[in-house]
Amino acid sequence: MGVATMPSQPAPASDRKGPGRAHWLHVAHETADDLATDAPAREHAGKAPFAEVAGLRESGLLTLLIPAELGGGGADWPTAYAVVRAIAATDAAIAQLLGTHYFLSWSARCFTEPDLATRIERRSAAEQWCWGGGFAAQDPPLILTRKGRGYVLEGRQSYATGVLVADRLAVRAERAGNREPVAVVVAPTHPGVRIDAAEAFGQRLAAGGDVEFDAAPVTVHDVLGSLAADDDVLSPSAALASPIGRLLSVQLLLGLAEGALAEAREYSRMGQSSWRPSWPDGTPQDPHVLTTYGELTILTRSAAALTDQALTAVQDGLARGEDLTYDEYADISVHVTMAEATASKAAQETTSRALDIVGSRSASARLGLDRFWRNARAHTLHRPVAHQIRDAGDYFLNGAHPPFVLPA
Structure with missing residues (x-):
């Protein structure tokens, strides 16, 4: 595999059609205020945050980093960071869920070809996907094995943020044979995917859980690219x-x-x-x-x-x-x-x-x-x-x- 290229960047500010930083910060503070009204009660109940994610979806915050021309908010990373920080002041678990979503939904730009990244982001914006998972190395790793025209994914990821409410999972796996680490996207509704809620004493509303993959089907377009840190792979x-x-x-x-x-x-x-x-x-x-x-x-x-x-x-x-x-x-x-x-x-x-x-x-x-x-x-x-x-x-x-x- 050749050297990974620079992730595609948002259009210059003058070419954007998004609402702008001030709008998103206003939305973030309104969201934080709403979350603050019953934060202790929700945290104590510890239910999967479907209602909270629905609120993020309705506010437009889920598509904040997707370019405006693809149907997203057209914002940049400094804006996304400020949004996460504002929400974390009242509900750190929802902030973790949102931050993980931002990173995973954006990562297609970094670990795959531009055309595929564009298709993924366009669909993510149109269908208002919430992303969960994580790319941290773990032992034992998930294994991606070639089967027919696609792949199957097997193994267990011990903890991943947002998986209880996610529309798409993005995880790290190793190719069977050469052990190359790659980023893989999986729909949680696919056969062979089972998710169990984590029993954590903190960040309980981050929708974290363990994910088991039992020959879960993966298409060639759902293997984003290499996560190897070698100099000849990662620029x-x-x-x-x-x-x-x-x-x-x-x-x-x-x-x-x-x-x-x-x-x-x-x-x-x-x-x-x-x-x-x-x-x-x-x-x-x-x-x-x-x-x-x-x-x-x-x-x-x-x-x-x-x-x-x-x-x-x-x-x-x-x-x-x-x-x-x-x-x-x-x-x-x-x-x-x-x-x-x-x-x-x-x-x-x-x-x-x-x-x-x-x-x-x-x-x-x-x-x-x-x-x-x-x-x-x-x-x-x-x-x-x-x-x-x-x-x-x-x-x-x-x-x-x-x-x-x-x-x-």
Whole structure:
């Protein structure tokens, strides 16, 4: 297989017919407000988010990244990141589902031929597909075997986001024989596909689950292309899929931290009210409370600043196109790695210490403040911060390129 090419880019802003960034941010905040009205109750119930996905579909957010000329929203990655972050502040699980959908629905541009990518995106927009799955390497891998004019897919993927509500699954598999990793698209309604809900303590509304493929049929057009990280297969520009996908996780974690701080602040301010004498000790004038809010605000905004730098690096890499070098790609990837590590720490510390600020009242299931901590902890387990710090250090000291890692 030849070297993968640069993913096709959206038309210049002057040629787009999409509504624009301001429109999508308005829609995202309206969606977040709607989700916030009953977030604790929905999270506690833990039902598959069919209604939430219907809301995303109705708002147009599912087709946000698809070019306008193909029937989509015509938006860019910075807009998609901002949408995920806004929604994560109230419902991180739905933000994870949406972010995974964005990456998987966009990935056809990166891992297949332009004509096939266009057909996939056009149909995805027309039928309002919600995508689920993931391209992270796993052991044992799914196996893709040639059969007749197509293929069959076999194996079990232990966890994949969005699969309970997805219209299309995009997964990583290895070709039988040469073990080449490839991206594969499968309809969840196909024979041989069985999905079991995951029993997670956090991110429960991300519609995650285990997927078993028992000789599930796959056409030749549903095998998108290679996911191999070898230099003779993956070009630096196509390798940007890794930092692009990982930056979605960063935005989700930042939204979690900001949402937890915002809710804790609301309860702290309400605690001053004379008609709530039973609220926990610690008023807005308490030095300990002020210091804690100061520390968490600084930590979260520091992570946001690194994230802005990472986003700029990714945008510069996309602008470089086929001129991007492997060294430049590595520098972009490290920017995202540093943002990942900082956002992970900010989310974990903020969502934990926000409970301390509110005090014993935060143990109330009705308030649902614990969901922030559980969601942050469950999400960060998939990519431990220790690995990110090690990769950043290895790059700084030895110039080692970070590993090519795709989102789970």
